[in-house]
Amino acid sequence: xxxxxxxxxxxxxxxxxxxxxxxxxxxxxxxxxxxxxxxxxxxxxxxxxxxxxxxxxxxxxxxxxxxxxxxxxxxxxxxxxxxxxxxxxxxxxxxxxxxxxxxxxxxxxxxxxxxxxxxxxxxxxxxxxxxxxxxxxxxxxxxxxxxxxxxxxxxxxxxxxxxxxxxxxxxxxxxxxxxxxxxxxxxxxxxxxxxxxxxxxxxxxxxxxxxxxxxxxxxxxxxxxxxxxxxxxxxxxxxxxxxxxxxxxxxxxxxxxxxxxxxxxxxxxxxxxxxxxxxxxxxxxxxxxxxxxxxxxxxxxxxxxxxxxxxxxxxxxxxxxxxxxxxxxxxxxxxxxxxxxxxxxxxxxxxxxxxxxxxxxxxxxxxxxxxxxxxxxxxxxxxxxxxxxxxxxx
Numbered sequence: 001x002x003x004x005x006x007x008x009x010x011x012x013x014x015x016x017x018x019x020x021x022x023x024x025x026x027x028x029x030x031x032x033x034x035x036x037x038x039x040x041x042x043x044x045x046x047x048x049x050x051x052x053x054x055x056x057x058x059x060x061x062x063x064x065x066x067x068x069x070x071x072x073x074x075x076x077x078x079x080x081x082x083x084x085x086x087x088x089x090x091x092x093x094x095x096x097x098x099x100x101x102x103x104x105x106x107x108x109x110x111x112x113x114x115x116x117x118x119x120x121x122x123x124x125x126x127x128x129x130x131x132x133x134x135x136x137x138x139x140x141x142x143x144x145x146x147x148x149x150x151x152x153x154x155x156x157x158x159x160x161x162x163x164x165x166x167x168x169x170x171x172x173x174x175x176x177x178x179x180x181x182x183x184x185x186x187x188x189x190x191x192x193x194x195x196x197x198x199x200x201x202x203x204x205x206x207x208x209x210x211x212x213x214x215x216x217x218x219x220x221x222x223x224x225x226x227x228x229x230x231x232x233x234x235x236x237x238x239x240x241x242x243x244x245x246x247x248x249x250x251x252x253x254x255x256x257x258x259x260x261x262x263x264x265x266x267x268x269x270x271x272x273x274x275x276x277x278x279x280x281x282x283x284x285x286x287x288x289x290x291x292x293x294x295x296x297x298x299x300x301x302x303x304x305x306x307x308x309x310x311x312x313x314x315x316x317x318x319x320x321x322x323x324x325x326x327x328x329x330x331x332x333x334x335x336x337x338x339x340x341x342x343x344x345x346x347x348x349x350x351x352x353x354x355x356x357x358x359x360x361x362x363x364x365x366x367x368x369x370x371x372x373x374x375x376x377x378x379x380x381x382x383x384x385x386x387x388x389x390x391x392x393x394x
Contacts, residue, residue, distance in 0.1 A: 016066035016165045020073045025080055028069070031062050032083040038114060040090045040171035043097050044151040044164055045104075051242045051249065055104040056151035060084075061168040068165055071105065072154065081107050088112045090175045092130045092167070094195070098202035108203045113195040116171060119178040122187050122194075124341035134170045137177045142166050190376040197374060218255040221351035223263065225306035230262035230298040232307055237294035241287065253280070262298075269299045325357035325388055326350075332384035340380075348377055356381075360389055 019025050032039070044057040058069040071077055085108060091097050094115040101107035120128040127133075131142040146163040149156075182188040215235040220228060235258060242249040264277055273292060283291060330344075330353055337344040348356075352371040361367040367378040367385060 014065060016068060016161070018161060019067060019069045019075070022075055025069065025075050025077075028067055029079050029083050031065075032060075032080070032087065035062055035087055037063070038088045038090050038172065038175070039084065040168040040175075041084070041097070042091065042164075042167040042171075043100060044149070045100050046150060046152040047100075048148055048248060049150045050152065051246045053100065053104065054152070055100055057156075057164055059164050059168045061172065064169070066165045066169050068161060072152070077105065081105060085110050088114070090114045090116065090171045092116045092133075092171060094118070094198050095201070098198060102202045109199050112192070113199050114175050114179070114191070115195055115198065116175050116178055118194045119175070119182060119191050121346045122190055122342060123178065123181055123185070124343070126343075130167060130170075130174075133174050133178075137174050138170055140170060142170075190374075193374050193376055217258050219259040220255075220262075222354055223259070224266075225303075225308045227263050227266040228307040229301050229305075230265045230295065231258055233294040233298040233301075234258045234262055234291070237290050241290070265295050265298070322354075322357040326354050328388035329353040329357055329384065332388060333381065336380065336384060348373060348381060356385060357389075361385065 017024065017028075019028060040061045042059045043055050044059075045053055046056055047053045055071055058071060060067050060069070069075070069077075069080065088111040089109060091113060092115070094113050094117075098107075098109065098113070116130070116133060117128050120133060125133075125136070127136070131144060134140040134142050143163060143166075146157075146160045149160050149163075151160075151164075179188065182191055215232045217231055217235055220231045223231060234253070238249050238253045238258065241247075242252050245252075261277060268275070273288070279288075279291075329348075330350065333348050333353060334344045337347045340347070348371065352373060355372075356367060356370050359366075359370040361370045364375065364378045364382050367373060367382055368375060371378070373381070
């Protein structure tokens with residue numbers, strides 16, 4: 001089914017095709033198989049509205065022809081996904097999209113992935129959203145009005161579909177501009193390594209938290225094992241609530257709220273709930289009782305059962321106090337990042353530097369394992385690591 005874009009560009013762009021019939025999808029598969037260029041790809045999901053996440057739309061562009069495939073109308077997607085998996089792809093923020101496609105559709109890419117968001121970060125571009133890049137490189141203004149739509153609801157409006165298709169229509173020229181600049185700076189191999197790592201993570205089953213029942217809470221990486229015990233129990237309580245209500249976990253209790261409550265509870269194990277930090281108004285009755293049980297479970301957990309992610313590192317024995325080394329590595333990372341014109345976190349986040357300081361790697365390979373880091377990051381940082389750790393030994 002052909003649909004037209006907004007009146008703004010109806011005279012300059014071909015109508016896009018909204019694929020809801022098997023015959024139309026079969027015709028698209030033939031085009032994919034004969035494609036000789038990278039395929040811009042994007043998805044829309046329901047992660048802002050439901051616990052059980054799924055891909056609700058798949059957008060792609062072939063030679064400036066735009067398509068939206070609807071995976072919720074009963075189409076047989078097997079040949080479509082197989083053909084797509086064999087082609088080099090362009091995505092913006094590839095990590096989430098590829099994990100979502102693997103989780104929801106079993107999709108695993110077999111060719112190279114070019115991530116325009118990562119490319120922008122490697123060039124030191126501060127505004128890395130797709131709309132900002134389209135404005136920067138193409139002078140195109142993309143609307144954001146339907147960004148937070150519930151894409152699982154049908155029917156979708158014309159405005160929603162027009163918004164969705166813009167996510168791939170401009171990706172190829174943006175990617176080409178980014179690639180040219182990366183080549184000029186000698187950083188294209190960095191991006192290829194990032195892309196390969198992203199594909200490997202998706203292929204090896206890097207799951208969303210609810211798929212493995214394994215807590216993954218932003219901001220918890222630097223917590224001590226005692227505090228992590230609380231994080232894990234509160235996370236499990238939140239996960240059960242979210243699962244039963246089919247609501248996104250962050251709408252129950254945000255990650256930062258988990259970290260804040262966990263660190264507080266670890267320091268004040270004997271204070272009653274009346275003395276706790278302020279909780280959301282909805283935390284009463286059974287919900288509050290469940291949270292109390294989670295806190296009590298963590299409080300009574302013996303040290304031998306506390307989570308300790310440091311035990312999984314293999315680069316060397318942990319150091320008891322390495323705050324000075326962490327600060328030294330942060331300073332060196334900031335200096336080097338400034339020379340490269342990129343954000344320090346792109347070179348190495350603080351949690352990575354903390355792991356390096358604890359395990360004192362002696363080679364690029366050990367630094368990659370300790371961080372973990374990619375080879376380009378470890379290669380750039382190894383002189384800094386040697387400088388800081390050697391100074392400490394003196």
